Amino acid sequence: MSEQRPWLAHYPAGVPAQIDMDEFAAITDVFDAALLKYRDKPAFTNMGKTISYADLDRLSRDFAGYLLGELKLKKGDRVAIMMPNCLQYPVAVFGVLRAGLTVVNTNPMYTARELKHQLIDSGATVLVVLDNFGPVAQEVLAQVPGVRAVTTGLGDMLGFPKSLIVNFVLKHVKKMVPDYDIPGAVRFRDTLTLGRMHQLPVVRNAAEDLAFLQYTGGTTGVSKGAMLTHRNLVANMQQAASWVGTNIRLGDELIVTALPLYHIFALTANCLTFMKFGAHNHLITNPRDMPGFVKELKSIPFTAITGVNTLFNGLLNTPGFADIDFSRLHLTLGGGMAVQRAVADKWKQVTGVTLAEAYGLTETSPAVCINPLDLREYNGSIGLPVPSTDVCIKDDDGNMLPTGEIGELCVKGPQVMKGYWQRPEETAKVIDADGWLHTGDVARMDEQGYFYIVDRKKDMILVSGFNVYPNEVEDVIAMMPGVLEVAAIGVPDDKSGEAVKVFVVKKDPALTADAIKAFCRDQLTGYKQPKFVEFRDELPKSNVGKILRKELRSPTPG
Missing domain, CATH: 3.40.50.980 (Rossmann fold)
Structure with missing residues (x-):
């Protein structure tokens, strides 16, 4: 058993291998239990109310x-x-x-x-x-x-x-x-x-009743509704709660909710999981107003915050953020997109708290893997599979790959959706006959059971037959002090089939394309180095701040 699940040997103390699926049948049961325990505690704050x-x-x-x-x-x-x-x-x-x-x-x-x-x-x-x-x-x-x-x-x-x-x-x-x-x-x-x-x-x-139709997949054509049952969400809430619960103070947590609650990450992590703890959710309506957001944070004795890489990066680059009192903060969870090492290191330096990366999908309610919260520092992985979850790496023929091999990350567990609403053929494309959900993410697992996302399958760049993963190129360029944000894509190239192009938002106005290329020459092998560098005032982002590479691949209108 443990040979197939090496991660169990590296679970943080107090985290069980399996969750209790019988404690609650539905989200409403969790809600009722929270009401009994925390009736007079603050539940949500927004705009001073x-x-x-x-x-x-x-x-x-x-x-x-x-x-x-x-x-x-x-x-x-x-x-x-x-x-x-x-x-x-x-x-x-x-x-x-x-x-x-x-x-x-x-x-x-x-x-x-x-x-x-x-x-x-x-x-x-x-x-x-x-x-x-x-x-x-x-x-x-x-x-x-x-x-x-x-x-x-x-x-x-x-x-x-x-x-x-x-x-x-x-x-x-x-x-x-x-x-x-x-x-x-x-x-x-x-x-x-x-x-x-x-x-x-x-x-x-009932456990199998649909709680949410959560739409996703606009990147692959028409948007589809992931059918998330009460069981799916209760399972994921129990999985997340067992993971973070070892250092939670019941009835005394104040979590900053800047990601929209209509997004599955904030919905499950902040709204549902923290409700079980009797936590106080502080809702930020417009996190894009970074000076306003920082001003609000200064007045909140917050203990936890969730976000995406661009949100943390934005806060770190907003004047006044470093002056906030972080003495009560003990949990920072990053998800939704890859957390960059440069951002995680700076977060630890400024707040004293490790930015723990988590990984999930709309189709998995969403959490699949989370890093141990007692990590000393950022480790570049998406963490270990949460309790009651199996994760494996498969090749294009559906064969499971051994440790260290790169392939598609596949997931099985009680948090995996029922399927896509009224789209059985689309469901069959992502959930195989053995019940594995194929994520479309390219990953590998190390000997300890930690998983590392290499990239999205469809974002991979093929240079002269070599795979180039945009995340790696972006991570390197993000380390440059003059860079605020970066995104890498593949563009057609007569000689190599595709070439790497990067889009950069400057922090230092004096930054040049030649400086970026020179930096990459020291850090990346030849075929991974960007051939083209384009500066932008801003990068296109989704509603939660995820950088949209697909929009950068589309020709600019006009």
């Missing part, structure tokens, strides 16, 4: 009452939620789950085309949307009949008079809320008043 676990209980119950009592939704119906991090988000999500319904998380930055696809594909019958994104919703709902709208302003949950002030400033001063008109839309606050008048029936969620 805090709601307790008791408040979350009452408000989510009211929203569930509206969905079942007023809208007469039936078990399994889908409700789309299109909001950034704000207090309405957890209220809506727990309301939907308590009503026995399925959450369809929707990126607020979606274009009309993307939103229309998701609403039609999921069959959602309700859309909860923030006013800022009203015009897109208005356009789409006119084309998709049968979807009822619930609208809300960012300040709506902040209490009088702050709610009025915030909504006024956003609309009339900052001009962030355009005019729109959705016929028949109901305000979120009104749904709570209406829902309060209905007795909430006893709703039992």
Whole structure:
């Protein structure tokens, strides 16, 4: 057994090989247990307003009452939620789950085309949307009949008079809320008043009921809904909790949630796992405003923070960040994209806390591997498989490869999705006959069971028959003091088939392409060195700050 799972011998003290799958059947059971234990503790804070676990209980119950009592939704119906991090988000999500319904998380930055696809594909019958994104919703709902709208302003949950002030400033001063008109839309606050008048029936969620339809895969064509059951998410929450729980202070954690909760990483790690600990989630609505984010951090005695490499890099390069009091911080978790050594080293130097890299996918709810939290320093790996999880490396023919060999990382465990919503042929492409999920990531495992991502299969660059992994090139260039951000791609080349091209955002205005090439000559073998260097003011990024190499590969319009 241990020969096949060498990682078990290197688990941190107190972490079990298997999780208890019987403790909770559904997310709502975890929620109920947290309410019993932490009722009077703060649950979520946003824009200076805090709601307790008791408040979350009452408000989510009211929203569930509206969905079942007023809208007469039936078990399994889908409700789309299109909001950034704000207090309405957890209220809506727990309301939907308590009503026995399925959450369809929707990126607020979606274009009309993307939103229309998701609403039609999921069959959602309700859309909860923030006013800022009203015009897109208005356009789409006119084309998709049968979807009822619930609208809300960012300040709506902040209490009088702050709610009025915030909504006024956003609309009339900052001009962030355009005019729109959705016929028949109901305000979120009104749904709570209406829902309060209905007795909430006893709703039992079964382990195999769908909790979330989490859309993914826009990079490989049409976006697909990963079917995540209550069992999938409870399993992943138990896996993550057993991993980080050894140094958690129950009822006393304050976690900074800057990644959007509609993204699977923050949803499972911050919202669900930390709910089990009775933690206080501090929601950051706009982390792209780095000076504002740093100012907010200065006033929060936070103990944990999750993020992606670009977020940590942005904080480290924002004046005032180094002056924050990090004395209570004991957990920093990076995921969503590769953490660069230069960023991890600087994070440790500034905060005194190791930036532990984790790895996961939407299809795995998301955690697959996490580094031990007692690591002395960044080790370049994605960590060890979490409890009750098998990971292996396979070649293109589906054969398992031995230690040290490079191939596709494959995963098996209770957190692996049920499949893609109404797309059995797409499901069959990624989950093989033996139940292994093929991730599309190229990786290797060392003797101790640590896994190392080499790259995305489709991002690999082929130079004269040699594989070049963009991550490696990016890691090297990121070590240069004059570089703020970097991305590497392959471009067609007459001689070598493909050549390496890098896009760089400068920290030092004097940085030159020749200096970058000279640095790479010392660090990289010939075929890995960039042939082309292009400077940009910024790099294209996804909603969570992941650098989008595919957009760099597309020709620039005009």
